[in-house]
Amino acid sequence: MDENKESIRKYEGISIxxxxxEAEQIALDAQPAQFFDMIHLERAQKKTSIDGIEVRYYSHxxxxxxxxYDLTEDDIRRQK
Known part of the structure; x- marks a missing residue:
């Protein structure tokens, strides 16, 4: 959405x-590649192909x- 709360683009995806x-929550998001920030495509931690479909794994x-908030030394290290 833009600053006026107007939709910029729409697509179908999956979010789980x-x-x-007491375990940490896990989230899985899948969306069409053309709507993913293309800068990050080559930063995948793992890449594979499943039946001809390219799949990438990212962890954030x-x-x-x-x-x-003032960043701690640990915060700064993690950013890098």
């Missing part, structure tokens, strides 16, 4: 979230913090 007991970690 899973959690069991996020940390939600307040706007005035």
């Amino acid at each position: 979230e899973y959690a069991k007991n 970690s996020y940390k939600c913090v307040p706007l005035d």
